Amino acid sequence: MKRSDRLVAMTSFLIEHPMELISLPHFSDKYGAAKSSISEDLAIIHRMFEQNGTGYLQSISGAAGGVKFIPQTNDTYSSKFIDHLCKELEDPSRILPGGYLFMSDVLGNPATVRNIGRLFASKFADLEIDSIITVATKGIPLAYGVASFLNVPVIIVRRDPKVTEGSTVSINYVSGSSKKIQTMVLSKRSIKEGENVCIIDDFMKAGGTINGMKSLLEEFQANVKAIGVLAEAEDEEEDRVVDQYVSLLQIKNVDAANGKIEVVKGNYFND
Amino acid sequence: MKRSDRLVAMTSFLIEHPMELISLPHFSDKYGAAKSSISEDLAIIHRMFEQNGTGYLQSISGAAGGVKFIPQTNDTYSSKFIDHLCKELEDPSRILPGGYLFMSDVLGNPATVRNIGRLFASKFADLEIDSIITVATKGIPLAYGVASFLNVPVIIVRRDPKVTEGSTVSINYVSGSSKKIQTMVLSKRSIKEGENVCIIDDFMKAGGTINGMKSLLEEFQANVKAIGVLAEAEDEEEDRVVDQYVSLLQIKNVDAANGKIEVVKGNYFND
Incomplete structure (x- = not known):
């Protein structure tokens, strides 16, 4: 899947699943992309969410880690x-x-x-x-x-x-x-x-x-x-x-x- | 604004505003992009929304036209x-x-x-x-x-x-x-x-x-x-x-x- 497609899919997925820990493998399996590409996508989404007052993505490291969308208005x-x-x-x-x-x-x-x-x-x-x-x-x-x-x-x-x-x-x-x-x-x-x-x-x-x-x-x-x-x-x-x-x-x-x-x-x- | 950034912003905006007619100039002003670029973005979003069972974008042409996100599961x-x-x-x-x-x-x-x-x-x-x-x-x-x-x-x-x-x-x-x-x-x-x-x-x-x-x-x-x-x-x-x-x-x-x-x-x- 292309980055542009992934960004649309991941943005809607994250908005629909606030406060939920999503593992990086979940995303890379779902969208058939390397973990490094997913990380770059998440960085873009994080930046735009912060900029628009939608919230931010919290990264949790480690084996049980992943990313959480935290709703946060400005x-x-x-x-x-x-x-x-x-x-x-x-x-x-x-x-x-x-x-x-x-x-x-x-x-x-x-x-x-x-x-x-x-x-x-x-x-x-x-x-x-x-x-x-x-x-x-x-x-x-x-x-x-x-x-x-x-x-x-x-x-x-x-x-x-x-x-x-x-x-x-x-x-x-x-x-x-x-x-x-x-x-x-x-x-x-x-x-x-x-x-x-x-x-x-x-x-x-x-x-x-x-x-x-x-x-x-x-x-x-x-x-x-x-x-x-x-x-x-x-x-x-x-x-x-x-x-x-x-x-x-x-x-x-x-x-x-x-x-x-x-x-x-x-x-x-x-x- | 880059396409990747716009896609994140527009996806979240459309999801938050279902059934609402958004004019193309609204998007091009908001994200500082040409109408042709916005149209391409919307085509990507439409395709991904359809693919994921989120819904689709309905285009309304004419002077009072624009785009509407219609929620539609499969x-x-x-x-x-x-x-x-x-x-x-x-x-x-x-x-x-x-x-x-x-x-x-x-x-x-x-x-x-x-x-x-x-x-x-x-x-x-x-x-x-x-x-x-x-x-x-x-x-x-x-x-x-x-x-x-x-x-x-x-x-x-x-x-x-x-x-x-x-x-x-x-x-x-x-x-x-x-x-x-x-x-x-x-x-x-x-x-x-x-x-x-x-x-x-x-x-x-x-x-x-x-x-x-x-x-x-x-x-x-x-x-x-x-x-x-x-x-x-x-x-x-x-x-x-x-x-x-x-x-x-x-x-x-x-x-x-x-x-x-x-x-x-x-x-x-x-x-």
Whole structure:
């Protein structure tokens, strides 16, 4: 196979298999090329991925070695994307009765969801995450967005047990803002003891839901390695029960009377 | 930019932008290359995409023309993937009380979900689908899988209205197998009149839920252009209220007493 053909094939293969260790012999067998040619191809792909903010190729040497595509956006790209999201959410027609924001269209756009996933995955790529957890319903697309880049399973917490989940563990928790007692249910076979878990959700007010997921994960003796939320509300900061998290957006102010919303960058770029 | 560099950049760009018309000048500006060079690059990418079952590049000529990446798997690939899924589901430890199957791990695997999406998208690529609809919870990942290849939004039907959905349209429907009356709710601003919609769900027994979505879509005067389900149950066929659908799998027999499950290919390859 010619270099030009190989580059197309290897680029698509690597993009489809993020975080997966691919041995050089695998590539040289697949494309009928010497290992030295494959190494040169990989160097080109690595350089272009870095240049375009797609990520980079990590080389692991030794007999069990190979190459891993690590998704990694650059700050220019992330910053531009977040700015764009802020603008999109500041559209006054999003204001719903009670000062809530309509966001389902944003969460329904697969390209947006993929980009949100890309940003969180970039941030969490070196934490050795084993799985992504979220609570039904709105967090699910975002969780898959992150999972598709980290190449780990998604686990969905539910509000009520379903027969198709098999035996479950359930907890009661107090929601942060409304102080109501709520329930969360997780299938028993979904998480193994000692797993490194990343919590993803669309929106955080006081953080009660995320805190509930943390308590549930304690029952499974799993480690919460990272928390990512698309948007956080500003006004609840003093009561917040969760402190270590990464947010892309902060909804600073929803002024329903004057039809104005202020959305700014979250803490993604802090530190 | 050199051809080798361009091929990597253009391959990743096209994979990230399926079904999107990209003008040749866009590429020649972006990569500082003559249109003739870009055309040669695209010919290489087209050939490799076809060869690997990734899809193909559709050229649209004229002033408003350009190139579109159409995801399209080949039958060898699809067949191998479906066989693998059948095997995975025949694992007897999946049997739950009542003869239900535990499938959350399969639906939680982002690579599996992406492949399922790829298969349905291949089948529905020329139907000019405007959006994908599904009902919370389990169909959501699959709907995003399909949507990410067709590059259209996902719309989620809920069982109860949520304040964050704004005003909604709700219908009551009779579930196919249990004959119980159930409710479905859809945000009013989610679908426009005349839209071409594709229904995606994880599992179909008698088809009551899918029929419910069809009735709901009638309220919006939307056209149901395609229905895709991951798995259908065999034993309900005579009572089935939905007839035009594509299924990847058919669960033929769950023998809880002897710990045996039989899963075969669905109607995906028929016609």
